Every structure is written in C-alpha cells, then in structure tokens.
Amino acid sequence: MNKNAWVLPDQLADVLPRQARTLEALRRGLLDLYRRHGYELVMPPLVEYTDALLDDTDDDLDLRTVKWADAVTGKTLAIRADMTPQVARIDAHLLNRSGVARLCYFGSVFHARAAGLLTSREPMHIGAEVYGHSGLEADAEIQSLLLASLRFCQLPGVRLDVSHAQIVRALLARAPQLQYDKDAVYSALQAKDTAALHTLTRACDEEVGSALLALVDLYGGVEVLERARTSLPPYAEISKALDELQTLATLDDSGALQFDLADLTGYDYHTGVMFTAYCTGMPNAIARGGRYDHIGERFGRARPATGFSLDLREVTELLPCAAPSTAIAAPWIMTPDLRKAVESLRAAGEVVIQLTEQHQHEEDEFVCDRELVLDAGQWVVQPIKAK
Incomplete structure (x- = not known):
C-alpha cells in the first residue's frame, strides 16, 4: 500500500463540499445570466488534436499544453489549456451560421505549467463569445456582460482595465527598425520599463519613440483618453481606437472601468479592444477578454469574434464559503x-x-x-x- 497515494501533484487541489457548493451556485447563476442575454451553451471535449487547440503564434499556450501520441491514430493529442479555440471551432464548422452567434461555456482546463505561484494548474473557466459582428456593439455587450458577471460573483474592489491592441500596432507599423524587437517592446510596455523602451526606440522615428514612451503613463480613469489624444500621433488607427474606448467609457458609471494603454497581455492574440479584470485580494487577473477576429483562421473560416473568460476556481478562493x-x-x-x-x-x-x-x-x-x-x-x- 502506498502511504502517499492521497497526495495530489503540485498546484492541484480537491474542491471540498462548501467551496464546491459556492462554485456550483456561481456556475448556475452565471450560465442563467448568459442565457438571459441570448447565449447558447456549448460543451467541447477535454481532449482534441493539437492543431485544433494550438496555433504557431502563441508560444505561451503551447508551453502550458500537455500533449501525447494517440495510441489509436498516432496523431498528437492535447488536453485543452484554453477553451476559446474550441468554441471558435464549433462556431466555424459545426454551427456554420452566417449571422451572429452568441455562445457560452464552462469547464476545466489543464496547464502543464501554472500561470503563477499561487494559481491552480486546473482552472475552471466560464465565458461568453460573440461571433459574426465586427461592430463596437459586440465589444460593448461583452464589456457589460463581463462587468455583470463580476458583480454577480460579489467580488471586492472590482476593476476592469480596458486597452486596445491597434494603438501599439499602428506605432510599430511606422517603425520598421523595431520589427525584430517587437516582442521586447511589448514586454517593456507591459512592465512599464521606460529604461528598456528608451534603449529599444533609440534608432526609430522620434514621433514613434515618444509615443511608445508616453503609453507607459497612460493609465487611470476616462481622462486618460484625452491625454492620449494629445500625447499620441493623430494616426487614423489610433484615433479610431481612442474613439472606440471613449464610447465604451460611457457605458458604465460604477467606477470599475479604468484604462491602461500599455496593458497588452495577449497582444499577438487580440485585434481590437482588450479587457483585463482585477479585484481586491488577487494579484493576478481574475478575467481576460477582448476582440480576436483571426481566431477562426486555422479552421478556414475567420469570423469577427469578441469574448471573455473567467476562472471560477480563483473566484471561489476569494469568497467566503457558503453558509451551511x-x-x-x-x-x-x-x-x-x-x-x-x-x-x-x-x-x-x-x-x-x-x-x-x-x-x-x-x-x-x-x-x-x-x-x-x-x-x-x-x-x-x-x-x-x-x-
């Protein structure tokens, strides 16, 4: 008899009765919320072929994905580390609708490497996606639904940071000298490392370099957008992005909405508005989302897409267990x-x-x-x- 048979691998844990009831109540309540907004529930499988779950651009997701050879077919299988590609596959090939599709989902994912020291390797993701509409209305709906989700969970000190992927892309498109240092630029912006940015932008156009440095300080309330209009070049892409953010700013008066134009987590994945949710007591983001119009390309049917994902396991760690x-x-x-x-x-x-x-x-x-x-x-x- 193995005396340690009850021990679980690092950063995996059982969910015990009272926490499990809290988690299940949140799951049911959130799925009911999404249904009232017209979202249809889908349940993709835990395991798929790697070419459905991964693309060549997301090295971080590749590192977090467990893979092995299928004993039946010899092809490489993987346990999902993210459910969004699966939902995109369902929209692209199983539903195959020409109009708007609103889909929601819930399930465990598994990470070969945890995202942080205090995070689980088995997050429980719940989320919502809108496919087939490229207009800002879809991003606004997702923003409102994400905030409604966080309010339903009764999380303390909720803050939703909003950014836009096209702002930095517009700047880098005018700085061919930075083409091979693009990842380093994004990392420096994310870390708000002005010294690194000074070094990286030394050889590029002064207007672009100054704008990239200005992004580091462009965070806070809606006033950030006005500062951005004077600090950043009046490129058409940047003006359009700021107009979109300005419109989104008018849709919530709770004070939860903030703007951080250097918060570019997932920049190679997103194509427009980006959302990152934080709350008191959790150093990591509690939810992420945004527009990712190219996600369906690997399935041969790229459609406009925007959505978010929330980790219910982390949410329940922040809440008191349900009363008996x-x-x-x-x-x-x-x-x-x-x-x-x-x-x-x-x-x-x-x-x-x-x-x-x-x-x-x-x-x-x-x-x-x-x-x-x-x-x-x-x-x-x-x-x-x-x-």
Whole structure:
C-alpha cells in the first residue's frame, strides 16, 4: 500500500463540499445570466488534436499544453489549456451560421505549467463569445456582460482595465527598425520599463519613440483618453481606437472601468479592444477578454469574434464559503411509511439526512435543526431541542 497515494501533484487541489457548493451556485447563476442575454451553451471535449487547440503564434499556450501520441491514430493529442479555440471551432464548422452567434461555456482546463505561484494548474473557466459582428456593439455587450458577471460573483474592489491592441500596432507599423524587437517592446510596455523602451526606440522615428514612451503613463480613469489624444500621433488607427474606448467609457458609471494603454497581455492574440479584470485580494487577473477576429483562421473560416473568460476556481478562493443549509434528521430505517414521509419532504425541497442512533451528523454543508419523529403513528417534523 502506498502511504502517499492521497497526495495530489503540485498546484492541484480537491474542491471540498462548501467551496464546491459556492462554485456550483456561481456556475448556475452565471450560465442563467448568459442565457438571459441570448447565449447558447456549448460543451467541447477535454481532449482534441493539437492543431485544433494550438496555433504557431502563441508560444505561451503551447508551453502550458500537455500533449501525447494517440495510441489509436498516432496523431498528437492535447488536453485543452484554453477553451476559446474550441468554441471558435464549433462556431466555424459545426454551427456554420452566417449571422451572429452568441455562445457560452464552462469547464476545466489543464496547464502543464501554472500561470503563477499561487494559481491552480486546473482552472475552471466560464465565458461568453460573440461571433459574426465586427461592430463596437459586440465589444460593448461583452464589456457589460463581463462587468455583470463580476458583480454577480460579489467580488471586492472590482476593476476592469480596458486597452486596445491597434494603438501599439499602428506605432510599430511606422517603425520598421523595431520589427525584430517587437516582442521586447511589448514586454517593456507591459512592465512599464521606460529604461528598456528608451534603449529599444533609440534608432526609430522620434514621433514613434515618444509615443511608445508616453503609453507607459497612460493609465487611470476616462481622462486618460484625452491625454492620449494629445500625447499620441493623430494616426487614423489610433484615433479610431481612442474613439472606440471613449464610447465604451460611457457605458458604465460604477467606477470599475479604468484604462491602461500599455496593458497588452495577449497582444499577438487580440485585434481590437482588450479587457483585463482585477479585484481586491488577487494579484493576478481574475478575467481576460477582448476582440480576436483571426481566431477562426486555422479552421478556414475567420469570423469577427469578441469574448471573455473567467476562472471560477480563483473566484471561489476569494469568497467566503457558503453558509451551511438547514436540514431535517430522520431515522435510517426501511419502513414504508417513513420512506414515504422522507420522499414527500424531499419533493417539497427539504434536505433530509437519514442517520442511525450510532452515527453523528458530520456534514459541513448542513445543520440539522429539525427531526422527523413518529408521533401517534404519524411521522412529523419537530424542532431539535438543544441538549
């Protein structure tokens, strides 16, 4: 017998009863929220061929994906590390609609390497995607739905940072000297490393270099957008991006919306508006999303697409466990009249837990405040008297 058989691999954990009930309540509530907005639920498989889950541009996703040779076909299989490509595949080839498709999903993903020291290698993702509409209306809907999701979860200190992928792309398109240092530029912007940016932009056009350096300080409330109009060149792509962000700024008055024009996580993936959600008590982003119009290209049918994904496992780590529910204790005997009484109570929505006299009630999720007792030949519910 292996004495350590109960030990789990690093950064994997069981979800125990009360936390599991919190997670399940969030899952049900969020999927109901998405349904009320017209989103249809899809359930892709845990395992697919690698060419469906990965493309050549996302090295980070490739490193986080577990792969092996299929014993049946000899092809390379992978456990999904992200569900968005799967939903794009469903939209492109299984549904194959010409109009707008609103899809939502929930499921576990698995990472060969955790995203951070305190994060799980098995996130539980829930998300929503809009396919088939390139207009800002789709991005606005996703922004509003993401904020509604975070409010439903009752997370403390929610902040949604909004950025736009086309701003930096417009600058780099005018700086061919930076073509081979593009990744380094994005990394320096993400880290707000002005010294590195000074070094990288030394040889490029002064207008572009100054604009890239200005992005580091362009974060905060809606006033950032006005500062950006004076700090950045009036290129058509940048003006259009700032106009889109300005419109999105008018859609929420909760104070949760912020702008960080140097927050470019996933820059090689996104093609427009980008969302990153944070909250008090969690150093990592709690949700990410944005526009990624090229995601369907690998399936031969690129469609406009925007959406978000939220990790419910991390969310439940931030919330108090659900309070125990009240329950009715009943004898654990097999008499027909008792069984009928128990079934009737359960059908009415009551939790009934049957116990023998030798067993104590030990469930974390339930507190038995009543009991089913035989009184004058009838099974009746009575309060449990304090001992």
